[in-house]
Amino acid sequence: MSLRSDRVTMAHGGGGKAMQDLIQEIFTSVFAPPGMEDQARLFDVALLEPGARLAFTTDSFVVTPMEFPGGDIGKIAVCGTVNDLAVGGARPLWLSAAFIIEEGTEFALLRRIVASMAREAEAAGVRIVTGDTKVVERGAADGVFVTTSGIGVIPPGREMAAHQLQVGDLLLVNGALGDHGATILAARGDMALSTALQSDCQSLGHLMAAVLNAAPATRAARDATRGGVASVLNEMAQAAKVGIVIDETALPLRSEVKGMCEILGLDPLYLANEGTLVLGVPADQAEAALAAMRSRPEGLAAVRIGRVVGEHPGQVRMTTLFGGSRIVDMLVGEQLPRIC
Amino acid sequence: MKYISEFRDPIAAKALLAAIAQVTETLAATAAKPLQIMEICGGHTHAIFRYGLNKLVPDGIEFIHGPGCPVCVLPMSRVDECVEIAERPEVIMTTFGDAMRVPGYRKSLLQAKAEGADIRMVYSPLDALELARRHPDREVVFFGLGFETTTPSTALSIQQAAREGLRNFSVFCNHITVPEPIKALLDDPYMQLDGFIAPGHVSMVIGTHPYDFIARDYRKPIVVAGFEPLDLLQALLMVLQQLAEGRTEVENQYGRVVPEHGNPVSLAAIEDVYERRKQFEWRGLGQIDASGLKIRAKYAAFDAEEKFQIGYAAGPRHVVEPEGCACGAVMTGRIKPTACPQFGKGCTPEMPLGALMVSSEGACAAYWQYGGARGEAA
Amino acid sequence: MCLGIPGQIVAITDVARQMAMADVSGVRREVNVACIVEGDIDALVGEWALIHVGFAMSRIDEAEAAATLEALRDLGEAQETLQAMREGQQALQSGSSTPVAGGAGA
Numbered sequence: 030m031s032l033r034s035d036r037v038t039m040a041h042g043g044g045g046k047a048m049q050d051l052i053q054e055i056f057t058s059v060f061a062p063p064g065m066e067d068q069a070r071l072f073d074v075a076l077l078e079p080g081a082r083l084a085f086t087t088d089s090f091v092v093t094p095m096e097f098p099g100g101d102i103g104k105i106a107v108c109g110t111v112n113d114l115a116v117g118g119a120r121p122l123w124l125s126a127a128f129i130i131e132e133g134t135e136f137a138l139l140r141r142i143v144a145s146m147a148r149e150a151e152a153a154g155v156r157i158v159t160g161d162t163k164v165v166e167r168g169a170a171d172g173v174f175v176t177t178s179g180i181g182v183i184p185p186g187r188e189m190a191a192h193q194l195q196v197g198d199l200l201l202v203n204g205a206l207g208d209h210g211a212t213i214l215a216a217r218g219d220m221a222l223s224t225a226l227q228s229d230c231q232s233l234g235h236l237m238a239a240v241l242n243a244a245p246a247t248r249a250a251r252d253a254t255r256g257g258v259a260s261v262l263n264e265m266a267q268a269a270k271v272g273i274v275i276d277e278t279a280l281p282l283r284s285e286v287k288g289m290c291e292i293l294g295l296d297p298l299y300l301a302n303e304g305t306l307v308l309g310v311p312a313d314q315a316e317a318a319l320a321a322m323r324s325r326p327e328g329l330a331a332v333r334i335g336r337v338v339g340e341h342p343g344q345v346r347m348t349t350l351f352g353g354s355r356i357v358d359m360l361v362g363e364q365l366p367r368i369c
Numbered sequence: 370m371k372y373i374s375e376f377r378d379p380i381a382a383k384a385l386l387a388a389i390a391q392v393t394e395t396l397a398a399t400a401a402k403p404l405q406i407m408e409i410c411g412g413h414t415h416a417i418f419r420y421g422l423n424k425l426v427p428d429g430i431e432f433i434h435g436p437g438c439p440v441c442v443l444p445m446s447r448v449d450e451c452v453e454i455a456e457r458p459e460v461i462m463t464t465f466g467d468a469m470r471v472p473g474y475r476k477s478l479l480q481a482k483a484e485g486a487d488i489r490m491v492y493s494p495l496d497a498l499e500l501a502r503r504h505p506d507r508e509v510v511f512f513g514l515g516f517e518t519t520t521p522s523t524a525l526s527i528q529q530a531a532r533e534g535l536r537n538f539s540v541f542c543n544h545i546t547v548p549e550p551i552k553a554l555l556d557d558p559y560m561q562l563d564g565f566i567a568p569g570h571v572s573m574v575i576g577t578h579p580y581d582f583i584a585r586d587y588r589k590p591i592v593v594a595g596f597e598p599l600d601l602l603q604a605l606l607m608v609l610q611q612l613a614e615g616r617t618e619v620e621n622q623y624g625r626v627v628p629e630h631g632n633p634v635s636l637a638a639i640e641d642v643y644e645r646r647k648q649f650e651w652r653g654l655g656q657i658d659a660s661g662l663k664i665r666a667k668y669a670a671f672d673a674e675e676k677f678q679i680g681y682a683a684g685p686r687h688v689v690e691p692e693g694c695a696c697g698a699v700m701t702g703r704i705k706p707t708a709c710p711q712f713g714k715g716c717t718p719e720m721p722l723g724a725l726m727v728s729s730e731g732a733c734a735a736y737w738q739y740g741g742a743r744g745e746a747a
Numbered sequence: 748m749c750l751g752i753p754g755q756i757v758a759i760t761d762v763a764r765q766m767a768m769a770d771v772s773g774v775r776r777e778v779n780v781a782c783i784v785e786g787d788i789d790a791l792v793g794e795w796a797l798i799h800v801g802f803a804m805s806r807i808d809e810a811e812a813a814a815t816l817e818a819l820r821d822l823g824e825a826q827e828t829l830q831a832m833r834e835g836q837q838a839l840q841s842g843s844s845t846p847v848a849g850g851a852g853a
Contacts, residue, residue, distance in 0.1 A: 215774070220492040221801075223775045287370060288772025291752045292798075293466075293492070351379050351598060353421020355739040361718040365466035366492065367730075367750065370772050372753035372795065372807055375816055384823035387830070412750060465800075493801025495779060518751070522802045525781055529764070570751045573797060573805045596751075599819060625812040626751075626797050626805050634782045635804065 037134045042164025052162055055136065059143050060126070060150075060157040069158035073122055073182060080185025084119035086110055087178040095138070095172050097216040099208075099227030102175055103142035105303050107149040107157075108232045109254065110179035115237040116250040116306065118189040119181030121153060127161040129174040142173065153232035155179070187241070191268035191309070193248040198337040199315040200273065201308045203236060203328040204229065205281045206258055210300030211289045220293065220366065224285045231304035236327040243321035244314035253305045256360045259298035261307045262335075262345045263359045273345045275335030275357070293366035298347075298357060300364075309337065372625070376597030382425075385602040390427050392609040398429030405431050405561055406608055407702060409551060410516075410568035411438030411730025412596055418735040420598040426605065433702035436550050437568055439515045440467045440728035441700055442651045443543060448473030450680045451512055451541055454673060455486040461504065462488045463497040464512035470727040478512075494526035494540075501530070501538035510673045514543040518570040520662065521635035524642035527664070527671045541673040541680070542664050544643070547571050548579045549660035550651060554701060555587045562702075564608040565591040566601065569623045574639075576631030577619050584617045595623040642668055646681065652724070653697025696723040699732055706733040713737075751799035753807055756780065756791045767791060769798055778803050 032054050040047040062069060075081055090106040100108075107124065114121040126146065130139070150157050208229040215222045233252070241247060251261040266273045282297055290297050304327065310318045315333060322328025345357040398404040408414055414434045417423050423432055436442055448471055455462035455478065462478070469479045469490065482488040487507075491497055494511050501509035513523040523540055530538045547568060554560050567580055572593045583591050590611035594604030604622040611618060621627055642665060649661025663681070664672040674682040694716075695709040706712050706725070716722040718737060725731035754769040754776075765781045765788065780788065780803045783796050796803035 219490065219496070221496060221776055222492075224773055226773075283773075284370065285773035288752075288774040291370070291373070292750075292771055292774060292776070294750050349419075349421050350377055351382050351420055351422075351425060353425055355419065355421055358738060362470070365469055366490065367465065367467045370753075371755075372812060375812075378819075381819045381823055384826040385819070387826045388822060391829075492776075495801045518804075519800055521782065521804070522779075522800050525779060525802065570797070570799060570804075573751070603815070603819065622815070625808050625815060628805065632782050632805055634784075 032136060035136055037130050037132060037136065037139070037164055039132055039164055039166065042130075042162070048162070055139050055143055056160060056162065059147050060160070062156075062158045062160075069123065069125075071123055071158065071180075075120065075182045075184070078185055082183045084114050084117050084181040084183050085178070086113040087176065088113060089174060089176040091171065091174050092213065093171060094216050096141070097228055098212055100230035100303070101142055101145050102173060103145035104149050105230050106175040106177045107146050107153065107155070108230050108303060109252070110177040111153045111155055111232045111234050112252040112304075112306075114179050114181035115232075115234040116189075116252050117181075117183065118187040118237070118241060118250075119183045120238070121155045121179055121181040121234050123158045123180045124150065124155055125159045125178045126157050127176040129163050129165060129170050131170040131172055132164060132167045134173060139173070142175075149232060153234050155234075189247065189249050191249045191251070191265040194265060194269035194271050194309045194337050195248070195311070196271060196337055196339045197312050198248060198309050199312050199333050200262070200275065200335040200337070201310060201315065201318060201322070201331060201333050202258065202281065203233070203306045203322050204304075204330040205283050205286070206253075206302060206305060207282065207286045207290075207297040207300030209303040210257065211286045213301070214289065214293070222289065222292065224289065226283070226285045229302055229304040231327055233304060233306055233327060236306065236322060236325050239321040239325055240308065240318050244310055244318035246311050246314050247318065248309040248311065250309070251307045253302045253307050255301050257297070257299040257301060258305065258307060259296075259345065259357050260360055262357065265307070265309060266345050267343045269337075270342045272338040272341040272343070273335055274338050275345065275347050277347050277349050279332060279334045281330050281332055295364055295366060299360050373597060376595065376599040378599065381599055382602060385599065385606055386425055389430070389602065389606050389609060392606065392613050393427045393429040395613050396429070396609065398427075400428035403429050403431040404563045404609070404612070405433050406564045406566060406605065407433040407435045407554075407562050408566040408601075409435035409437040409547065410571065411441065411728070411732075412570070413437070413566060413568065413594065413601060414732055414735050415730055416596050416598065416601060418739040421739075422598060422601060430605070433562060434699070434732040435554070435702060436651070436654060436700045437516065437547065438700070438725070438728050438730035438732075439543070439545060440471055441696070441724040441731050442545065442550075442653060443468075443471065443514065443724060444650045444652045445472070445474045446650075447543055447680070448477065449475050452476060452478060452481045452486070453679060454510055454541060454677050455481055455488050457508070457677070459508045460487065461500055461507050461509045462486065462512065463491045463500060463509060464488065465514070466490050467728055467730070468512055468514060470721065471724045472721055472727075494523050498526055498530060498535070498538060501535050502533075505537060507537060508676075509538050511538070511540045512543070513540045516545055516547050516568070516571050517574045517639075518568075520544045520643070521574055521632070521638050524635075524638035527642050527668055528638060530671055531668065536670070539671045539673040539676050540664065542643075542662060544662040545649065545651070546660050546662070547575075548582070549657050550654060551583065553654060553657050555583065555589070557701070559703065560701070562589065564589055564612060566604050566608065567591050567593040569593060569595045569600070569627060572621075572623065572627045572631070574632050574635045577621050577627065577629055580619045584619050588617045590617050590620075592620045593623050593627055595626065641665075653700040691722050694722050696725050699725055706736040709733070751797045751804065753795055754778070754798040754803070755795050756793065756803065758792060759788055762788055767803070769796070769803065771798065776801065
């Protein structure tokens with residue numbers, strides 16, 4: 030092993046031998062990209078099919094704490110980008126991974142993050158083929174920032190998009206809502222709350238493939254991340270200029286997430302997720318979609334949460350426990366815990 | 370969830386609503402001439418809108434939203450003073466989340482944080498105490514606000530700090546009391562209120578007797594209510610039944626939590642740590658006598674105003690309300706949020722003019738959150 | 748003022764500072780129990796209390812909770828009876844052939 034210290038220093042970002050050692054030991058020895066040129070050179074036969082298209086997405090990941098129950102920044106960096114490809118109906122193929130590392134970061138932490146990414150990439154069936162590393166001075170970054178870009182291929186004839194939602198369509202989710210947001214809040218420690226909750230962080234490529242196989246007329250899918258399910262629903266309603274009505278009694282929530290929300294005065298609809306899909310499906314294919322999801326570990330608790338209506342276009346409403354109705358608006362700013 | 374789910378049972382709600390409808394009919398209340406019931410506490414306002422109770426009760430019942438939102442009634446000058454303390458480099462300012470977005474005349478705490486002030490959200494004053502123990506080189510200040518529900522927690526924390534001899538912990542005290550502003554509203558000839566729903570958790574501390582004057586001297590029914598939808602509906606029914614039977618009493622719907630004489634330990638701590646300020650400025654209501662709490666001289670070492678020579682210790686300053694701001698009228702129930710000319714226009718949750726739009730208990734925030742940008746909650 | 752939530756005391760963590768562990772639907776938080784201690788602090792384990800900003804502020808009275816729910820149930824039954832009576836009354840007045848609900852004297 031040629032890395033001499035146990036922490037990253039500015040020298041490791043300098044472009045010289047120390048940097049090469051860092052890249053080799055920590056990254057390429059684990060990711061094993063095909064070839065080591067400045068760019069990855071790739072081919073997949075699916076690209077040749079007439080009508081096939083490339084899907085291309087990018088995302089940056091900043092999370093504190095970097096390691097939390099159920100995952101770490103590496104895992105969400107892989108899952109987030111894989112999921113963004115999958116919800117567009119693409120088969121995810123290749124990822125790039127760029128790291129901005131704060132001076133003083135422990136190598137042990139970096140190794141764990143990279144191992145996590147390698148594991149997740151394998152599970153998702155993608156390869157990490159290229160990347161970049163930068164080191165910045167202490168204080169200029171909060172630990173490690175990761176940016177992943179991803180390429181996938183969309184088969185001919187598949188056109189999924191939020192604006193395709195139609196009145197009568199049903200809205201489905203693959204499992205419990207808000208687990209990631211609640212886990213992070215507890216993990217941060219400032220509220221001194223402890224739970225057994227884990228982040229729902231997971232890749233959804235295989236789940237999406239199963240759904241699209243069983244319900245090929247699926248109109249749209251979205252990965253509910255920051256801003257929660259409520260934000261995604263609002264985006265979909267606005268894109269399609271339709272109304273959406275969800276049923277409070279149908280929302281799948283773990284009791285610990287409900288407990289956290291009661292204690293802190295939060296609304297679970299706005300809590301972040303990292304492995305939750307929202308699907309818009311024509312009514313006659315909803316059962317098939319649900320069955321496909323429930324047959325996989327990522328979708329065991331899949332349920333229908335609402336439907337698309339012609340009234341109040343662009344707006345999302347919720348039928349409450351009591352049969353009353355309230356509006357579920359876009360999140361404004363950040364949801365802050367409250368005492369009142 | 371025990372003690373919560375049972376009190377959210379929709380079937381029981383239907384029965385309550387049917388009973389409420391019957392009594393409302395007996396009282397001949399209609400949309401044109403409704404019964405005006407004030408829910409004092411902002412937490413009740415929030416619950417009413419969250420469960421859509423305002424739309425489920427008959428048209429002859431109108432909920433008037435009271436001033437029971439301690440963040441909403443905080444004068445802008447107090448926010449400025451808090452920001453000033455927070456901007457000192459040695460200070461770690463700790464606060465509940467509710468206060469972060471409230472605009473001062475200069476800025477909000479959230480903005481000050483973005484500009485570099487060390488401001489941290491805490492769930493409890495105990496967490497602020499822990500920060501003080503861990504950072505002996507910094508001055509930890511707790512932004513103490515709220516009615517009698519949080520007043521004892523702050524007091525107990527100050528007593529604990531005194532026992533430990535902590536030198537770097539203080540409280541910027543903005544605690545206020547409920548009975549006084551209610552009296553001020555009752556004395557206002559403009560207000561036509563038929564009955565009150567009293568705050569459940571304030572009452573858990575002070576008991577039910579502080580409201581006796583409302584029933585006895587002002588002849589209005591008042592019922593202490595819990596925060597689940599069945600609690601609120603049952604309390605409303607009890608108010609209506611009093612009106613139908615010509616009674617004016619203080620009743621306790623929230624008996625499982627609220628003891629008649631309050632909590633002795635809390636009351637003793639409050640008495641030990643605080644005294645009433647002669648006058649305190651309430652945003653939208655002006656100066657109200659004996660309604661604000663000040664930390665007693667014996668605990669002056671834990672009083673941020675004394676430590677930093679700011680606020681009432683330096684001489685109060687009055688700040689002019691922004692142009693067009695109707696917070697006072699909304700808070701005293703004179704107008705509904707949607708009647709404020711700024712609602713949704715000059716004042717939104719992203720760019721608020723006043724606290725009611727950003728406090729989670731604020732009536733305007735409730736209308737916006739559950740009723741959208743046009744406040745369709747009404 | 749509000750956001751208090753019922754929680755169960757599951758352990759005493761610091762006798763001198765009067766601190767205990769409370770559980771709310773699987774979420775745990777250390778809380779101060781000075782307001783609810785009566786004599787022996789260990790007797791609190793298993794008790795339910797209203798938790799607000801890290802303090803257990805009032806014990807939840809199981810009997811009172813049951814009484815409130817009982818009153819609500821009675822109301823529910825009374826409403827059902829009233830409803831049945833009303834329907835019976837309407838049936839009588841409209842002269843329909845639907846049998847009248849017997850018993851309570853519509």
